[in-house]
Amino acid sequence: MNINLIEEAKNYLETFMKDKVVEYEVTHPWRRNSRYIVLHCYRVCSIAMEIVNNYENELSTEDIELIQVAAILHDLGKVYSRGGHAEKSGEIVEKWLELNPSVAKLIEDKKRLINIIKDHSNKGVKDDDLVSSILKDADLLDELGAMSIFMVSNRLDRQTPYFFEELYKMLKEDEVTYCYEELKKLQTPAAKEILLKKIKFINSFVTELEYELKGSSGLTANK
Structure with a gap:
């Protein structure tokens, strides 16, 4: 059976966030439901793909897939706390891949994926990796406008x-x-x-x- 990496990432996001409550949120009530994090991740993925359209000659098929997976899973740790959530998100994704080798083997550079997720909160820091830059930019753009x-x-x-x-x-x-x-x-x-x-x-x-x-x-x- 063929495994679709993007769909597996979405399924894991949905399952992981199910019925969780963001206890620390006090300003915006809609953010208390972890479903909002899911919606945010999907929006970031969409924004990232809008940015990707401008870099068709610089990004490989693997890069584009990596961007989507990173965007979908980048905020898993935010259900626990806002501070340090990027590092936590990377750890959660790393554990998921360890427990799911059939999914992990679809990712050419797992370390790169984890590092991109762990670093996504460092906005304004110049990246050598275009994939990392796109994720940071897409994440920053959500909730503006x-x-x-x-x-x-x-x-x-x-x-x-x-x-x-x-x-x-x-x-x-x-x-x-x-x-x-x-x-x-x-x-x-x-x-x-x-x-x-x-x-x-x-x-x-x-x-x-x-x-x-x-x-x-x-x-x-x-x-």
């Missing part, structure tokens, strides 16, 4: 009448600045182009929100 608006709004007091004014202020003064700081950490031109499009979207939302708030602009809870 349209999701930024929801992430920021969830940190605000939804009971205050100044909710939209505060949202406007945080998006304009903090989130856009944050996105530009993240832009400096990206290693691939393709990822930078994606983030610039996301920043353009946030700015367009801020402009529209500013228009809709005219008349109440300048009013805050301190007045």
Whole structure:
């Protein structure tokens, strides 16, 4: 029976995360369900493949498969803690491969896969390995853009009448600045182009929100 490496990685991600709770999450309630980590990993894989499309001549079939497997499994350790989760994720994947030799033999360079996963949190650190760069960039790009608006709004007091004014202020003064700081950490031109499009979207939302708030602009809870 032929084994599909990508499907095996997905099956392991789904099985490993089943019914787990992310106890340390207190800001965003949807992150407490480990299913959110699964969805994040799938999104990162999709973003990574979007970046891959710009490097067809530099990446082998094995590289592309490695990127997908690394993206799918890169956050397994995050169910336990946010800090040090990359190292933990690599250890979990290493153990999985040890227990599943039929899957392990499909990976040409297992050590490379483990190292890429363990290092994925070191954003902004220049990589010699393009596969590692793509994973880091794809991971950084998730939750930026349209999701930024929801992430920021969830940190605000939804009971205050100044909710939209505060949202406007945080998006304009903090989130856009944050996105530009993240832009400096990206290693691939393709990822930078994606983030610039996301920043353009946030700015367009801020402009529209500013228009809709005219008349109440300048009013805050301190007045």
